[in-house]
Amino acid sequence: MPLLYSAPFTSEDLDILRSALDAWCAEKQIDIRSVEAQFATSTALDLFYQSGHNDHDKLLSALRGRKSL
Template sequence: MPFLYGCAFTSEDLDVLSGVLNAWCAERHIDIRSVEAQFAASTALDLYQSGHHEHDKLLSALNGRTGL
């Protein structure tokens, strides 16, 4: 995963990311271990790294992504 090389996440970062992924999966009744959830997690990481650091903003950005 080259985009994560040299990138460190704090426990707060991980809390936001996992909270958003859990909320996204719950809204869609998707198993968090599914391929769809893995794709959403990857997208959430990209969005987080591009500046969506707050739970609500990240979830909104993730919900706005087409194809998820």
């Protein structure tokens, strides 16, 4: 069953997600198209919508704090 979110993505949401992921990938020195980045993207989506990390700084901090990444 696909994961459904309560609200659609806005362009601002996508900008926040992409900028946080770009920063995280740059810090980790990994390609945004890598498997690691794909896993981080999935994690970022969960953090953004389910955990309320819905701005760049909160999301990037939460990604940094994830031991599994």
